[in-house]
Amino acid sequence: MPFLLYVAVFLLLPVGVLAVEAFRAVDPVTFEESWSTANLGAIAEGAYARSYAGSLRLSAITAVLGAVLGLALAFAVVTSRRGRLLRRLVLTASGVLANFGGIPLAFAFIATIGTQGVVTAVLTGPLGLDGFSLYSMTGLALVYLYFLVPLMVLTIVPAIEALRPQWREAAEVLGASRWQYWRHVGGPVLAPPVLGATVLLFASAFAAYATARALVGSSVPLVTLQIADSLSSNVIVGAENLGKALALGMVVLVGLVMVFYTWVQRRASRWLA
Template sequence: MGVLAVEAFRAVDPVTFEESWSTANIGTITGGAYARAYLGSLQLSAVTAVLGAVLGLALAFAVARSRRGRLLRRLVLTASGVLANFGGIPLAFAFIATIGTAGVVTALLTGPLGLDGFSLYSTTGLAVVYLYFLVPLMVLTILPAIEALRPQWREASDVSGAGGWQYWRYVGGPVLAPPVLGATVLLFASAFAAYATAKALVGSSVPLVTLQIADSLSSNVVVGAENLGKALALGMVGLVGLVMVFYTWVQRRTSRWLS
């Protein structure tokens, strides 16, 4: 981070090749294709974080309320631990071989289910792939909070004559809100920082800041713009830092409620 903070403000004269301090790189990344890349990453991360939170929360509730109890919980947590860490190029290849243009499932379902209009190599397809590891991550994060809801709270609510909606409105909902919000923020940060899967799946066809950073550091760079990729990375670190500060604050409130 220290290197990024220094190098992002260095500029090279394209004629004399002399280095100087400048905010030109920071100004460049706030407009044009770079601004679209930031916006694309923010939109994709926000959508997948919300969808992953909703689906993961529903799955976690199903596991917590299941009659099979501990066995199902261990199975789901084990599977979630594996899937939440299964990403990068292997994940992209798995989806390409399954629902890609010539994938096995695509060949079977094209026509009957209208799969013709779906493209894996788009923002929508990338969102589907992201959900593959975001939903298990949500389950791992939120299940302990769900199981920390004390049965005595529900019993006291029933004795007081409150219905199910009132219990969740005044007791369960406020208690679960901080951990759910914190887990959603964690999903957002995870999706925002993802790179290898997007690179292998969509290349440069979808504007994402992680892909722009890779192009700036590895492709042919214009003279005088050598540190542009570092400025992009610094902006990304700043955004993720803000997200994680908010996540830490939410986690403190969560621990206070559930202690």
């Protein structure tokens, strides 16, 4: 009951409010309220559609890169000869870094590789390297990878460790090469958790707000920034509920992603249990 109450107050109630307010329109002249789908139609075009496209593109790129880098790091940790000590250190660091985000992370990168950052001063001075801007989609993707790669490591290490050594031994006894083992045994078993972890990274990047707000402001089209501008009254008269319509669309997208993630995890559980 406490858990259901918590879910109802902090999840179902806000989603219900968004679902209602997204269909309310205000006349800019008479200020009369009415029910309309105009808000949902408005977010599917113009700057709002570009913000959705920007968030989807950024989330997809960082999720794929984070999954590849995190998977490589996880394999290096699991197969290392140093064993439990290295695994404990990497997982502890990943647990810390995966939760290090928001404004502190943005300012850490600004102080390091920003326009006047320490590393920037070294690279553009003696080495003569320039052309990279932290305050762009590329720079924002780099910052996102800082917490997405550790999140991938935390998510995928248990799946890698669940690969039974007997499977490899049986494949070798039957004359299978390493490529054949990964092609027919290890790869199919590990594919669902890798795909599920990638979807989780996508949802995490798609919902990120504070880091992007502190780093790029409104110079990069992201739906979370558009929602913040709308809710802070930076809108025209009569369009106050556009931000709630944007948030509802975002909730629907993240909900679909998490449903797919749950389905993938169930498919993988029968092999990794």
